Amino acid sequence: MTDMAELSQELLKILQCLEQRYFDQFKWYLKEDGILPVDLELAERWKTVDLMMEKYKGPGALKITMKILEDIGRNDLVDRLRNYQEPKDKSEDSNAHHPVNGTCKVATIRDELERVQQFAVDVTLDPDTAHPDLVLSKDGKQVYDSNVAKDLPDSSKRFNNCGSVLGKEKFSSGIFYFEVLVTDKTRWTIGVARESINRKGDIFTSPRKGFWTIWLKNKVYEALDNPSVCLPMKSRLQKVGVCVNYKDGLVSFYNVDTADLLYSFTDCLFNGDLLPYFCTNNSKGTNSAPLIICPVINKKNKAELKRVQQFAVEVTLDPDTAHPNLILSDDSKRVHHGDVRMELPDSPDRFNQCVSVLGKQSFSSGIVYYEVQVEGKTEWTVGVATQSIFRKEGITVKPENGFWTITLRNGDEVEANDTPAVRLHPRAHPQKVGVFLDYDKGLVSFYSVDTADLLYSFTGCCFAEKLLPYFCPWVNDGGSNSAPIIITTVNQFD
Incomplete structure (x- = not known):
């Protein structure tokens, strides 16, 4: 049997996405279809759902809702209902699907999100537009409100009262999509805006003013439409997806973790370039967490990373190889640079100038x-090295010297230490690096685990001896680089 409660909840969410004028039209069509006017006249959205479920016996309510939504021009919500998968009758064949409006197979909500994620674009923050209180990260991906105004020129581009910032990228055609992490924030506004918006004084974020946004304020999520629409939520938002179809005049917002469509602005009049829009607020320290523009994870990359993760092996650090300034954890999984050089025997295995350490495990065949x-x-610096590498004095980590590694320098410069060195441009600063070795094929690859991106591959390598994991945490640098390198447990990418 169809789960009526679940269907009722889905229909209620749909009606809550309707502006009042659309909701009034929706009720008019229901009245014409035979529901008594006296019942509908003052009915709220939840009561309207109850009336439909009673009259149309569950699945029929789904069909009449889709028909009316088409009649009033809300095809975005029709698409959402097409993506709604009704629970199957236990007596049905496991491969059967409930057809909706003649379709053979109902796509899942997750499929719809993955479809729009294919239109992901790179978005960075424009410091020339940022309110003086805002602090932007060096890579232009994070912003928070410091409550301390910097002395900045008040150009025509800059917000001077509202704690807002725009993206650098402009869009005037096609479809584009980006994601924003809002974890730990108690107030924010996210969306897109016309380039021509007013940036001085008080800002009113509505479509009439050139803004298409949603916000969190006073523990309530709303789409800032005309009028604003309260958004029903299953759980607290952690990551918001924003999709714009410029040609169709459509701006949609998604809960990335649950893949739910939160709201769609339709029939939008853009009239020129659109830019991503972000507003954060410190609220005297209670909302100091940043807004973070996240890289969108590619479905194919995700599948590839899951494939190589199947070859995970146990790796631990070898204290007999560690430079005397390096401090290893008791489980030999962590290493960081200490300011005090320990008195240790200078054996042939130990690095004495380069602050490095090798893994205990060695590999001479197969995949790891x-x-x-x-x-x-x-x-x-992380990667692999031959067992016979030179460990004394200065070391140049190149393939001709027995090293296949990648490096981070100066906080944001990522390089593959090939010959010559190759500057890498990851979509986000790597937080966790996956190292993949196919010994027999002469392949060493590096992945950014959080984004599932392939960072670099050394190909055609000639391995004539055993290889060992290689780690260099570099120097403490007055505490700015004191965090440890940690060998972590591999959890298959979700």
């Missing part, structure tokens, strides 16, 4: 994979 957390570090 392991992951290394580098979060919070400004410099590091």
Whole structure:
């Protein structure tokens, strides 16, 4: 039997997405279809759902809702209902699907989100537009409100009263999509805006003023339409997806974690370039967490990373190889640079100038994979090295010297230490690096685990001896690079 309660909840969410004028039209069509006017006249959205479920006996309510939504021009919500998968009768064949409006197979909500994620674009914050209180990260991906105004020129581009900032990228055609992490924030506004919006004094974020946004304020999520629409939520929002179809005049917002469509602005009149829009607020320290523009995870990359993660092996650090300034954890999974050089025997195995350490495990055939957390570090090098590498004095980590590694320098410069070195441009600062070795094929690859992106591959390598994991946490640098390198447990990418 169809789960009526679940269907009722879905229909209620749909009606809550309707502006009042659309909701009035919706009720008019229901009245014409035979529901008594006296019942509908003052009915709220939840009562309207009850009336439909009673009259149309469950699945029929789904069909009449879709028909009316088409009649009033809300095809975005029709698409959402097409993506609604009714629970199957236990007596049905496991491969059967409930057809809706003649379709053979109902797509899942997750499929719809993955479809729009294919239109992901790179978005960075424009410091020339940022309110003087705002602090932007060096990579232009994070912003928070410091409540301390910086002395900045008050150009025509800059917000001077509202704690807002725009994206650098402009869009005037096609479809584009981006995601924003809002975890731990108690107030925010996210969306898109016309380039021509007013940036001085008080800002009113509505379509009439050139803004298409949603916000969290006073523990309530709303779409800032005309009028605003309260958004029903299953759980607290952690990551918001924003999708714009410029040609169709459509701006949609998604809960990325649940794949739910939160709201769609339809029939939008853009009239020129659109830019991503962000507003954060400190609220005297209670809302100091940043808004973070996240890289969108590619479905194919995700599948590839899951494939190589199947070859995960146990890796631990070898204290007999560690430079005397390096401090290893008792479980030999963590290493960081200490300011005091320990008195240790200078054996042939130990690095004496380069602050490095090798893994205990060696590999001379087959496929292996392991992951290394580098979060919070400004410099590091990870990879693999031959057992016979030179460990004394200065070391140049190049393939001709027996090293296949990648490096972070100066906080944001990622390089593959090939010959010559190759500058890498990851979509986000790597927090966890996956190292993949196919010994027999002469392949060493590096992945950004959080984004599932392939960072670099050394190909056609000639391995003539055993290989060992290689780690260099670099120096403490007055505490700015004190975070450890951590060999982590591999959890298959969800």
